[in-house]
Amino acid sequence: MERLAYLGPRGTFTNEAAEKFIKDREIELVPYCEIRTLVEAVDNQQEEAGLVPIENSLEGSVNIILDLLAHQVDLKIQAEILVPINHNLIGHPGADIDSIEKVLSHRQALAQCRNSLKDLLGDFDTVNADSTAQAVNIIQQKDSTWGAIGSRLVAKLHGLDILAANIQDNQLNRTRFVVLSKHDGRWVEDSKTSLVCSPVKNRPGILYEILKLFALRNINLTKIESRPARKKLGEYIFFIDFEGDRRDRKVKETLAELDRKTSMLKVLGSYPQFKEE
Ligand SMILES: O=C(O)C(=O)C[C@]1(C(=O)O)C=C[C@@H](O)C=C1
Numbered sequence: 001m002e003r004l005a006y007l008g009p010r011g012t013f014t015n016e017a018a019e020k021f022i023k024d025r026e027i028e029l030v031p032y033c034e035i036r037t038l039v040e041a042v043d044n045q046q047e048e049a050g051l052v053p054i055e056n057s058l059e060g061s062v063n064i065i066l067d068l069l070a071h072q073v074d075l076k077i078q079a080e081i082l083v084p085i086n087h088n089l090i091g092h093p094g095a096d097i098d099s100i101e102k103v104l105s106h107r108q109a110l111a112q113c114r115n116s117l118k119d120l121l122g123d124f125d126t127v128n129a130d131s132t133a134q135a136v137n138i139i140q141q142k143d144s145t146w147g148a149i150g151s152r153l154v155a156k157l158h159g160l161d162i163l164a165a166n167i168q169d170n171q172l173n174r175t176r177f178v179v180l181s182k183h184d185g186r187w188v189e190d191s192k193t194s195l196v197c198s199p200v201k202n203r204p205g206i207l208y209e210i211l212k213l214f215a216l217r218n219i220n221l222t223k224i225e226s227r228p229a230r231k232k233l234g235e236y237i238f239f240i241d242f243e244g245d246r247r248d249r250k251v252k253e254t255l256a257e258l259d260r261k262t263s264m265l266k267v268l269g270s271y272p273q274f275k276e277e
Contacts, residue, residue, distance in 0.1 A: 004179070005030045005038050005050040011133035011154030017083045017177040018051045033130055035064055042180050043073035049181040055223075056085070057174045059111045061239075065178075066227055069268055070196045070237055076269035077194055079179040082276060086173070087113050089120065089164040090136055090155045095144040097163045102127055104135040105149035108175075113149055116167040136160065176274075184246070185271030191245035192222065194268040198229060198237045200261055207238070213257050214242055217250045237264070245270040 004022065007014040008031020018029050032038035035052055042050040054065050069075065087109055091100060103110065103117060104127040110117075117124065129135035132150035136158050139146040147163065155162050185191070199206040214221055220243040229235035244251040246267055259265050 001025075001027050001049055003028045003030055003048050005032050005041060005047040007035055007038060007052055007131055008032060009131070009133045009137065011136065011151060011157050012131045013083060013085055013151060013175060014051055014053060014131070014177060015133070016151065016153070017053075017081045017175075020083060021051065021079065021081050021177075021179065033134065035062075036068065039065070039068050039073055039075070039180065042182075043075055045182065049078065049179050051081075051177055051179050053108070053175050054080075054178045055176040056108055056112065057172060058168070058170055059108055061225060062108065063227070066196075066225075066239060067230075069180075070227065070239075070266065071230060075180045075182065076184045077178045077271050078181045078183060078185040078269060079271050080192070080274045081177045081179075082174055082274050083177065084173065085112065085168060085175050086151070086166050087132075087149050087168045088152055088155060088162045089113075089117070089147050089167055090139070090150050090160050091147045091163045092139075092144040093159070093161050095147075095161060095163060097121070099145055100124060100147040100163070101145040103147045103149060104129050104139055106130065106132050106135065109135075109149045112169060112173055113167045115169045116164075120164055120167065178271075184269045187245055187247055187270070188272045190243070190273050191270045192241060192243055192273045193246050193251060193270040194239070194241045195255075195258075196237055196239050196264075196266050196268060197258065197262040198235075198264040200263050202235070206261065210238070210258065210261055213254050213261075214240075217254055219244055219250065219254060243273070
């Protein structure tokens with residue numbers, strides 16, 4: 001890999017995940033300011049790979065990514081990275097926390113700090129930005145009644161102050177990021193596979209029959225989630241993550257049987273499971 005697109009600008013948590021992923025490899029990091037544009041650029045091969053957030057321990061899935069993967073693009077997950085997320089309330093140098101009336105950030109970041117912000121500020125307005133780093137950039141142009149939520153690094157990059165540190169509602173806050181590209185990840189002993197499928201017909205026990213395929217072969221599921229099928233109200237698609245690689249014999253058998261029980265089956269990739277050091 002020579003280039004990796006990521007949700008920027010510089011100083012986002014995705015930037016942090018990208019640096020963790022490339023370690024000391026010589027890979028150029030290319031910031032995109034919007035998730036959809038980034039994913040489309042990888043899909044039409046303007047970019048070789050892109051790194052995006054997909055799931056957070058407090059707020060759940062990043063729905064736009066799930067929907068793009070299921071309905072619009074033809075991409076594979078090549079790797080996953082887990083990053084601890086520590087949010088800070090950032091303001092102008094010397095600003096008093098009691099003077100903050102508006103807080104700007106990415107929707108996920110605002111949601112991850114909902115309760116702590118209420119305790120700290122009482123009444124305040126929230127404003128959405130495309131990323132935490134963009135939010136910090138914007139408040140620089142505003143007066144000191146504006147605050148932003150972002151990382152310690154982004155506050156430092158812009159010469160702003162941290163008015164309150166570690167304001168996420170749960171100290172174990174973590175976001176899972178994925179690298180998307182046209183190809184699967186390399187085969188390793190403890191891979192994981194992600195897929196999305198739509199049961200063939202809404203009949204009693206169909207989801208049970210699908211899950212049984214995995215249980216019978218002792219395949220461990222690590223996630224299951226439903227999203228609207230975007231057809232009729234009440235029709236759903238299912239995202240399933242499990243341990244194993246799609247090139248393994250028992251996974252191949254499971255997928256072949258699953259294919260017969262689904263009207264849509266898209267394998268979203270097999271990739272090494274991220275291990276925290
Ligand atoms: O805005 C950023 O800094 C991002 O990298 C995006 C994002 C997200 O979409 O989940 C990444 C990690 C945190 O969960 C909050 C925001």
